[in-house]
Amino acid sequence: MSWVERxxxxxxxxxxxxxxGREFARQLATEGIPSVLIARREAPLEQLKAEIARDYGVECISAAVDLALGDALERIVAVVGDREVGLLICNAGGDPNGKPFLDVQLAAWLELIQRNVVTTLAVCHHFARSMRVRGRGGILLVNSGACYGGAATMGPYSGSKAFMLGFAEGLWADLQPHGVDVLTLVLGRTDTPEFRRFLADKGMDMPADVWSAEAVARLGLERLPHGPIxxxxxxxxQPGMSPQxxxxxxxxxxxxxxxxxxxxGTGN
Structure with missing residues (x-):
């Protein structure tokens, strides 16, 4: 099948x-697939929509939704409307705190868990059901090397990414017999605006082994049919991030x- 068909x-x-996330949307547009673009900030989404329409002739839609809020799924479903979603990419889910567990207010950690775990689970449950019925589709969960173990200042974040790892593997096993691809793409250091802000805040230079966001997105789409990780x-x-x-x-x-x-007795 072609990309649009699959x-x-x-x-x-x-x-x-x-x-x-921005690069995923741009590369999908080269295949003729428009995206429903979701993030907290409206202005960058509007700019991305205009760029994709100008560069590829593909019309996307967008909405500003805070994925850390309890009604995120309902708002996303309302934006999607009756459009058929054949590919779900969960790219949000960083750690804005970067401090020891007890040095951060509990509310901030609960927001991280809501965004990284609860909203991810909810959107997968909603959109994967119709994919299973159609017998095709894909789910790509962008992960972090933190999924393989905790470290100082990373407890809740690494815990949320470990959830994503186990969840993606199980979801892949559930959906593979129904023609739906699932992949969790585990990133190392990637040149994103968020990573650059982190380095600037710490007074650090860009490391030499960093991947570009464009290369990471391209790799993720290439590996999607070969999940779960x-x-x-x-x-x-090749082991590396993990012994396996x-x-x-x-x-x-x-x-x-x-x-x-x-x-x-599931038969899978």
Whole structure:
């Protein structure tokens, strides 16, 4: 199938205002797929819409939605309307805090969990149901190397990314028999405006081994049919971020899924 046949006619991109989210929307437009662009800030979304229309002749729509609020799903569903979403990209979910757990107000951590975990779970549940019925589609969850373990100042953030890792693997196993692709793309250091702001705040220079947002988005779309996980900068059979390679984790998911299928009679 062509890209439009497999992942069209619309994509939904959460966290589309800058960085990798912006690049996902632009690269999908080259395949003729328009996006529903969602982020907190309206102005960058309007600018991105205009650029995509000018450069590719593709008309996107957008809405400013705070993914850390409890009504985010309802607002996103209202924006999408009756458009058929064949590709969901969850790109939002950074850590704006960067401090030890007890040095941050609880409300800020709860917002992070709402954005990174609850909203992600909710939008996948809503849009994957129609993908399963149609027998095609894709879900791409942008992750971080923090998913493989915690560290100082990263407890809630790494916990939320570990959830995404396990969730994506299970969702891939559930949806693969129904023709729906699922991938969590595990990023290392990526040249995004958010990363540049972090470096500026810390007085640090850009590291030499950083990936461009454009290259990361291209890789994510290329690897989407080969889920459930891909570590940016590593071959499928190469360990690095984790002692297990992506291929080894995939084999584990398949093996465990055979056991759970027998236990619960799912037939997957």
């Amino acid at each position: 992942y069209g006619p619309w994509a939904l991109v959460l966290g589309a205002s800058e960085g990798t 891909h570590n940016v900068g590593q071959a499928d059979d 390679s992506a291929a080894e984790r995939r084999a584990r998911v398949v093996a465990v899924s055979r056991v759970t299928a027998q236990l619960y």
